[in-house]
Amino acid sequence: MPLLQARGLSRHYGGIRALDDLSLDIYRGEIFALIGPNGAGKTTFFDILTGFCTPDEGGIVFDQVVLPRGEPHLASARGIARSFQNIRLFGELTALENVLVGAHRRLQAGAWDALLRMRRTREEEAGAAARARDLLDYVGLAAHAGSRADALSYGDRRRLEIARALAAEPLLLALDEPAAGMNASETVALAALIRRIRDDGTTVLLIEHDMTLVMSLCDRVAVLDAGRKIAEGPPAAVRDDPAVIEAYLGRGRHAR
Numbered sequence: 001m002p003l004l005q006a007r008g009l010s011r012h013y014g015g016i017r018a019l020d021d022l023s024l025d026i027y028r029g030e031i032f033a034l035i036g037p038n039g040a041g042k043t044t045f046f047d048i049l050t051g052f053c054t055p056d057e058g059g060i061v062f063d064q065v066v067l068p069r070g071e072p073h074l075a076s077a078r079g080i081a082r083s084f085q086n087i088r089l090f091g092e093l094t095a096l097e098n099v100l101v102g103a104h105r106r107l108q109a110g111a112w113d114a115l116l117r118m119r120r121t122r123e124e125e126a127g128a129a130a131r132a133r134d135l136l137d138y139v140g141l142a143a144h145a146g147s148r149a150d151a152l153s154y155g156d157r158r159r160l161e162i163a164r165a166l167a168a169e170p171l172l173l174a175l176d177e178p179a180a181g182m183n184a185s186e187t188v189a190l191a192a193l194i195r196r197i198r199d200d201g202t203t204v205l206l207i208e209h210d211m212t213l214v215m216s217l218c219d220r221v222a223v224l225d226a227g228r229k230i231a232e233g234p235p236a237a238v239r240d241d242p243a244v245i246e247a248y249l250g251r252g253r254h255a256r
């Protein structure tokens with residue numbers, strides 16, 4: 001059974017069909033990419049998946065449970081973590097603190113415990129801080145634990161976003177254009193990190209415009225155009241699909 005089953009998702013904005021009857025499956029342990037020209041509906045799918053947007057029709061079954069619509073905290077509680085196209089970090093907080101914010105969902109001690117500084121809370125806080133340091137190390141930012149997020153390089157901020165998302169220990173990590181703005185060597189390092197995340201047991205979904213990265217990294221790809229899925233399969237097959245070539249090039253649009 002797939003980890004994620006999207007069925008018949010549609011979303012309109014006025015006369016625009018941002019998503020039009022989209023169905024797709026994502027299996028455990030794969031790196032799945034959603035690609036397509038600008039305005040194809042990729043971010044709308046991410047927003048529906050993570051509860052930031054409600055579909056007009058259709059729904060998503062995730063880990064055998066129907067996802068509640070329009071409830072970001074519930075999507076996160078069910079095991080979906082995301083990064084954003086425009087990086088969303090707390091710039092004035094340190095890298096470590098940003099990861100701790102991401103770990104919030106994992107902290108079990110209640111408000112009273114926190115207020116009374118009971119032992120369990122202190123133990124959880126210490127555990128969370130140790131885990132946050134491990135995650136910074138995992139994404140290659142151990143040396144920057146105490147640096148303010150807004151002082152980090154662009155590539156490092158993108159890696160910090162991934163560490164923060166991983167802190168929630170998701171079943172599915174959804175990355176919205178993780179390589180955007182990265183140089184070639186940062187992109188190579190990112191690909192290695194994403195592969196490692198998958199190999200360590202987290203399923204990865206990404207929206208990506210960098211076709212070299214998609215072709216080298218992903219197990220399966222779905223292509224959207226004007227809200228509809230026009231192709232799905234292994235990267236090489238999708239790349240050679242005439243409908244995909246037409247969507248990217250036929251109307252004067254170009255893959256970045």
Ligand SMILES: Nc1ncnc2c1ncn2[C@@H]1O[C@H](COP(=O)(O)OP(=O)(O)OP(=O)(O)O)[C@@H](O)[C@H]1O
Pocket residue numbers: 013016017018036037038039040041042043044045
């Ligand atoms: N909040 C909104 N209000 C009005 N129209 C919207 C809104 N969000 C998305 N759209 C429209 O829906 C369509 C799909 O947008 P979406 O952002 O999902 O595409 P995308 O594939 O992620 O594009 P890009 O690659 O440029 O990020 C576009 O035509 C967009 O203008």
